[in-house]
Amino acid sequence: MNYPNCLKNLIESFKKLPGVGEKTAERYSYAIINNFEKEDSQFFSKSIQDVKEKLRKCDKCNNITESSICELCSDKRRNKKVICLVQDSKDIILFEKIGFFNGLYYVIEKLISPINGVGPEDINLEKLFKRIEDEKIEEVIIAIKPTIEGETTSLYIARMLEKKDVIVSKIAHGIPIGTDMEYLDPLTLELAIKDRKTF
Amino acid sequence: MNYPNCLKNLIESFKKLPGVGEKTAERYSYAIINNFEKEDSQFFSKSIQDVKEKLRKCDKCNNITESSICELCSDKRRNKKVICLVQDSKDIILFEKIGFFNGLYYVIEKLISPINGVGPEDINLEKLFKRIEDEKIEEVIIAIKPTIEGETTSLYIARMLEKKDVIVSKIAHGIPIGTDMEYLDPLTLELAIKDRKTF
Numbered sequence: 324m325n326y327p328n329c330l331k332n333l334i335e336s337f338k339k340l341p342g343v344g345e346k347t348a349e350r351y352s353y354a355i356i357n358n359f360e361k362e363d364s365q366f367f368s369k370s371i372q373d374v375k376e377k378l379r380k381c382d383k384c385n386n387i388t389e390s391s392i393c394e395l396c397s398d399k400r401r402n403k404k405v406i407c408l409v410q411d412s413k414d415i416i417l418f419e420k421i422g423f424f425n426g427l428y429y430v431i432e433k434l435i436s437p438i439n440g441v442g443p444e445d446i447n448l449e450k451l452f453k454r455i456e457d458e459k460i461e462e463v464i465i466a467i468k469p470t471i472e473g474e475t476t477s478l479y480i481a482r483m484l485e486k487k488d489v490i491v492s493k494i495a496h497g498i499p500i501g502t503d504m505e506y507l508d509p510l511t512l513e514l515a516i517k518d519r520k521t522f
Numbered sequence: 523m524n525y526p527n528c529l530k531n532l533i534e535s536f537k538k539l540p541g542v543g544e545k546t547a548e549r550y551s552y553a554i555i556n557n558f559e560k561e562d563s564q565f566f567s568k569s570i571q572d573v574k575e576k577l578r579k580c581d582k583c584n585n586i587t588e589s590s591i592c593e594l595c596s597d598k599r600r601n602k603k604v605i606c607l608v609q610d611s612k613d614i615i616l617f618e619k620i621g622f623f624n625g626l627y628y629v630i631e632k633l634i635s636p637i638n639g640v641g642p643e644d645i646n647l648e649k650l651f652k653r654i655e656d657e658k659i660e661e662v663i664i665a666i667k668p669t670i671e672g673e674t675t676s677l678y679i680a681r682m683l684e685k686k687d688v689i690v691s692k693i694a695h696g697i698p699i700g701t702d703m704e705y706l707d708p709l710t711l712e713l714a715i716k717d718r719k720t721f
Binding site: 372 | 553566593
């Protein structure tokens with residue numbers, strides 16, 4: 324027996340999600356068939372269309388938004404002198420959940436990765452440069468994950484910003500709070516010692 | 523910052539799937555935003571609507587189908603004298619993937635579970651009874667999972683079928699192939715000894 328066509332299609336769609344294989348896709352599909360109310364599934368279906376149709380990039384920072392300027396860029400209470408550079412708009416949510424940072428963001432979207440065909444020219448910093456000049460930004464904090472691609476990209480961006488009249492900083496690397504030291508990788512430990520602080 | 527509305531809706535929808543929490547729902551949603559082609563997301567969205575609109579229960583066996591009689595019930599090459607009772611139409615796929623069983627199926631949909639308010643009267647066996655009589659079924663194999671609810675339901679169904687002119691059997695319980703004996707639960711081991719076979 325084959326799955327009915329519409330079920331087969333749904334399973335195929337679920338399998339396109341990250342980390343979802345045949346079994347999980349089947350499980351999700353059956354959940355929709357058996358447990359979802361008709362309204363729930365209509366809502367689900369519409370939400371998928373909506374995110375593709377309504378979401379766009381903020382004209383100023385590349386964050387996802389439903390309008391031309393995102394909620395953060397148009398928020399008057401934020402510190403308009405500091406920009407935090409992140410890889411993905413997902414990272415902004417992470418920072419905002421903590422609530423510690425009150426400045427602006429800029430999403431670079433891609434990391435330099437020659438193996439994936441992404442060169443320095445693919446990192447779009449134009450809007451950032453424009454903003455630094457137009458809005459007299461004082462500091463750019465680079466908050467990109469410390470992988471090889473991330474570090475390369477951070478370094479490249481720092482170089483590009485050297486010529487601008489702006490302080491460039493990088494978030495600190497070191498030992499995460501609540502970690503057992505024995506599970507730490509040597510590089511993190513090395514960085515933690517190198518970047519040690521006096522009391 | 524809050525998520526844009528349409529993204530919030532999509533995350534909420536994903537969270538209704540089994541085993542999907544906030545983090546995974548976010549991950550899936552961003553995958554649709556970042557990695558799905560427009561056509562993929564339209565296809566996904568339509569598939570969700572389709573399974574709710576097009577799928578129905580087979581008039582004969584409760585299996586999910588796009589027509590009134592499912593593919594299996596209308597397949598002339600199958601053994602029409604044996605019915606395998608399963609809990610869910612998902613189980614049919616499992617059996618069909620093995621390809622060992624060539625008879626018919628019947629989906630009972632629910633298990634007796636007083637704690638969830640499901641009594642024996644909620645187990646719908648009418649179509650099964652009708653089929654046993656109309657089509658002169660010779661054997662009913664009960665293939666329901668061996669939990670308390672499953673065993674109760676199996677026993678109840680076996681009782682109900684006592685009055686019919688049909689052989690009622692149950693799939694064998696015992697030690698799964700390839701298992702280390704030490705990880706087996708005592709009940710399975712007990713059953714395996716009790717139901718031992720001579721060479």
